[in-house]
Amino acid sequence: MDTIDYIERSTNKIKKEYVVAKGALRWLYYTPGGKITLHMLLKRKLASTIVGHFMNSPLSYNQVNKFIKKHKVDLSLYHDEGGYKTFNEFFHRRIKKEKRPIGEALVSPADGKLLAFQNLSHLPTFFIKGSEFALHEFLSDEHLAEKYKDGSMVIVRLAPTDYHRYHFPVSGLATESKSLKGRYFSVSPVAMKKSIKILSQNRRVFNLIKSKEYGDVLMAEIGATLVGSIVQTYKPNSVVKKGDEKGYFAYGGSTIVLIFEKDKITIDADLLKNTKRHLETEVKMGETIGR
Numbered sequence: 001m002d003t004i005d006y007i008e009r010s011t012n013k014i015k016k017e018y019v020v021a022k023g024a025l026r027w028l029y030y031t032p033g034g035k036i037t038l039h040m041l042l043k044r045k046l047a048s049t050i051v052g053h054f055m056n057s058p059l060s061y062n063q064v065n066k067f068i069k070k071h072k073v074d075l076s077l078y079h080d081e082g083g084y085k086t087f088n089e090f091f092h093r094r095i096k097k098e099k100r101p102i103g104e105a106l107v108s109p110a111d112g113k114l115l116a117f118q119n120l121s122h123l124p125t126f127f128i129k130g131s132e133f134a135l136h137e138f139l140s141d142e143h144l145a146e147k148y149k150d151g152s153m154v155i156v157r158l159a160p161t162d163y164h165r166y167h168f169p170v171s172g173l174a175t176e177s178k179s180l181k182g183r184y185f186s187v188s189p190v191a192m193k194k195s196i197k198i199l200s201q202n203r204r205v206f207n208l209i210k211s212k213e214y215g216d217v218l219m220a221e222i223g224a225t226l227v228g229s230i231v232q233t234y235k236p237n238s239v240v241k242k243g244d245e246k247g248y249f250a251y252g253g254s255t256i257v258l259i260f261e262k263d264k265i266t267i268d269a270d271l272l273k274n275t276k277r278h279l280e281t282e283v284k285m286g287e288t289i290g291r
Contacts, residue, residue: 006113006280009270009287014279017113017159055251060087071161078163092164092231092248095285102243103288106170106214106265109246109256111163112156113280114289116271119262120153135259138220139206140180148218152265154258154289157280158249165248166221166256167285168240172211176236179205205230206257209240215264221247222255230254243286265290 003016054060064084068075077099084090108114117123123133136145158164168174181203206220221230232247234240267290274281283289 004113004280006282007270007274009281009283012270015282055088055091056086058086061085063087064090073161088250091251094165095163100243100284100286102286104291105288106290107242108156108283108285108287108289109169109219109258110156110158110166110285112158112256112283114157114271114283115155115275115280116267116289117153117275118267118272120149120151120259123153138204138257139218144218147216148259148261150262152260152262152267152290154267154271156256156258156283158254158256160251163285164250164254165285166246168209168234168242168244168246169219169258169289170209170211170214170217171240171242172209172217174234174236174238174240174246175208175210177205177207177232179203203230205232207236215261218257218259219246220257220259221249222257223249 003018005014006017007013008015055063061084064087067073067087067090078093078095080089080093084093120133120135135148136142139145139148203223204220206218209217209219211217223230229250230247231250234244234246240246268288271281271289
């Protein structure tokens, strides 16, 4: 899988995303030697911690310009353009507000590629057989799992080249985050193609946003291989506005999952249609994704 097909929403055309470190990911997830390495080292916190320390140190400075040139990052979208002292300063750079206007109704929490399911019962038909997503395993809470049974789900995948701060998709009272320990598997489609269970096995942090319009929206941030940390910047148990910053990921691609109670939202039809075609849709933070 050298490239990933996705839908560019503004044109409704199929585009190709080039997988960062595709060769290494294929080796890790599809060869005997790679699988041993993955289970012995990379999925453990040690590797991510070591990489995280490096990306926070001045030694990582030389990687910034290389990354910008290789992936053609438009620095004019961000604050402190060109003034980054470490790779992580660049990686979780702040975007200029005017570059991400906040839309009507329910909006995307991040820049990334999106999959949408109006009903969680549709998940088994999308992912590989034998790789079912179990809500009680993902939340590690039987009561919450029952609350969101037959609800809706949105998965936003952030590639390493994306803007890595995430924001609230709705307004409401944001509860304190709960952290669940886990491994550090990659969330790249190269890995996800093997098993959706990765979402329930990786380290994840989630909280509720108690919204008048959309009920209790569950928002989860998921760590992955070489993600140094998941940092929450919002004040727990406070009222937040749609589009307010919630936190950021340090180095590495990662994923955000939104889960809604049954019949509380209607996801935009184009997102559902693309998902049924097994295609992600490119979205930007603040873009309307449902009502």
